[in-house]
Amino acid sequence: MIRVVVPWHLRTLARVGSEVELDVEGPATLRSILDALEAGYPMLRGTIRDHVTQKRRPFVRFFACGLDLSHELPDAPLPDAVATGTEPFLIVGAMAGG
Numbered sequence: 001m002i003r004v005v006v007p008w009h010l011r012t013l014a015r016v017g018s019e020v021e022l023d024v025e026g027p028a029t030l031r032s033i034l035d036a037l038e039a040g041y042p043m044l045r046g047t048i049r050d051h052v053t054q055k056r057r058p059f060v061r062f063f064a065c066g067l068d069l070s071h072e073l074p075d076a077p078l079p080d081a082v083a084t085g086t087e088p089f090l091i092v093g094a095m096a097g098g
Contacts, residue, residue, distance in 0.1 A: 002028055003088040004037060010048070010091070014041040019088060028083035030062060031074040048091060063090040 002022045011018060022036040031054075038045045049056050054074070056062070062069040065079045065087050081087035 001085045002033060002036075002082060003085050004033060005088045005090045007091055007093040009093060010044060013043055013047065016041070021085075028078045029075050030069065030072060030078070033078070033089055059094045059096060061092045061094050063092060064088070 002024050003019055004022055005019050006014065006016060014020075020037070020040070022033065022040060024032045024036045026032055034048060037048070045051065047057070048060050056070060060070075062072075064082045067079070069078070077083075078089065079087065082089050
């Protein structure tokens, strides 16, 4: 079971609490987590990554175990602590402006 912390605006859209638990097929990767999240909460499709390219949206970041995973390859394995559910995978809405 993988724990995913979802930003406030997406929690509202998906009508979930701050954290969701997902069953992920195969190894825990960015792609497998986002695929499982979008399968379980179809209203989130297109909000975290582009429909066509599947690339991360510009103001969305991914973190786990104190690491910024935003620029990792989609199929790179995530830390074991995320895969075992010990540590959550965080989706963060980045802030911009001045």
